[in-house]
Amino acid sequence: MKTREISKRKCIGCGEMKPKKELIRIVKNKEGEVSIDKVGKKPGRGAYVCNSLECLEKGMKSRRVERSFKMKIEQEIYDKLKEEIVNE
Template sequence: MKQKKIPQRKCIACQNRDAKRDLIRIVKNKEGEIFVDPTGKANGRGAYICNSAECLEKAIKSKALNRAFKLEIPQQVYEKLTEEMKKYEK
């Protein structure tokens, strides 16, 4: 029996590839809201990040989210993302 493919995504901070379900998806929707998408199915432009505080810090420092979403992200959005990521950290 043929084995099902596991979708791979790349972390925007550390550039490591991993299974889609092991990464956290951050979404920018049409209204410009940026939020963590636990389902991985929300409409909008998505960027994936490892489930670690170090990767989030690296993404903030290197402005990886700014490049992924092609816009300047305010500091309060980064603070909100940091709080939301703490819920999902292993």
């Protein structure tokens, strides 16, 4: 039997390749709204970050989140993302 390959994604904070299930997906929909996709099925452009505040803050500081979505992201959206990561 063939073993199924685990899909990996790169964290925008630390830059490490990790299994998709270990990362949190941040998604931008067609209207330009940015939110966390807990299921991983929402339509739109996605970026992945580890389940830690350190990685999110690194991604914010280096503007990797903004580059991956090609738009300016307001501080209140970052605050909401931080809050959702802390609650998980």
